[in-house]
């Protein structure tokens with residue numbers, strides 16, 4: 001019997017390349033790995049390293065049916081996965097204007113993978129696609145309509161592949177149909193976002209035009225009075241590049257505490273660090289605000305799901321975010337919460 005075809009999945013981020021070789025029907029990963037501190041200028045060398053690592057596990061391109069690429073921003077045009085050709089790649093590249101730190105490494109990764117594995121079909125899967133039909137009331141910014149229409153400014157969301165998958169898994173875990181559940185999904189990794197999902201259909205999410213809005217993240221601060229940006233440009237000794245660097249790399253947990261990694265924040269907090277404590281509290285407070293907002297958007301929820309590195313591993317955060325919400329219909333079982341991790 002021939003082995004089932006496998007798919008190589010690549011997630012080329014700004015600082016790392018994560019990969020998995022997956023059996024598409026079962027979803028089982030037969031191999032996974034991370035190459036840290038990837039230089040987008042060295043995408044070809046990175047692709048070669050991935051293929052070397054596959055080969056050392058006995059996997060070759062002949063075992064692969066195709067390659068799937070995670071792309072953060074699909075803009076207004078990519079609402080479903082797309083088979084990659086020159087035209088699609090050019091369009092993804094041009095969407096770098098909306099995700100300047102996320103799309104360029106994905107484009108470099110795709111180019112390198114197409115060169116390394118030219119015989120395979122390569123598919124781009126977009127983080128924004130799940131949210132492409134958000135209701136206007138949630139997607140629109142209250143700005144001049146002509147301006148937002150001309151520049152395609154709206155809420156696009158992010159982490160959609162995760163939110164869609166996790167909503168499905170939560171329903172499966174509960175033995176219910178996704179269509180029967182109102183869910184709040186909290187994706188808390190280095191980047192973080194919340195989604196309100198009614199019967200499997202997203203109705204709001206915290207990420208916006210770019211992956212900067214919403215929750216507090218490792219290096220991004222999330223929601224901000226837009227007046228702060230004007231004030232910084234006028235009085236903060238920052239030019240546009242400096243502001244971009246501040247918002248993407250020097251805000252959020254790292255700006256507040258000096259640590260972008262949640263494990264380090266907790267370590268510093270438990271050692272008595274005042275700034276780390278404040279960072280943790282601000283992170284939790286923002287999350288509670290979004291849980292409350294999405295409970296109102298949905299008119300109550302059946303499930304609140306935590307996922308990604310922080311959501312899956314930090315029991316006290318889950319407990320803290322959902323404590324004291326009994327009047328809103330949320331009760332957390334401390335023993336079961338702690339017993340997860």
Ligand code: ADP
Pocket residue numbers: 188189190191218260261262263264308309310313314
């Ligand atoms: P991404 O895919 O966005 O790079 P992950 O989903 O891997 O991110 O999440 C990374 C975050 O999860 C980091 O802040 C990391 O510190 C945190 N994390 C991972 N494992 C743990 C743990 N056991 N305890 C606390 N935080 C953790």
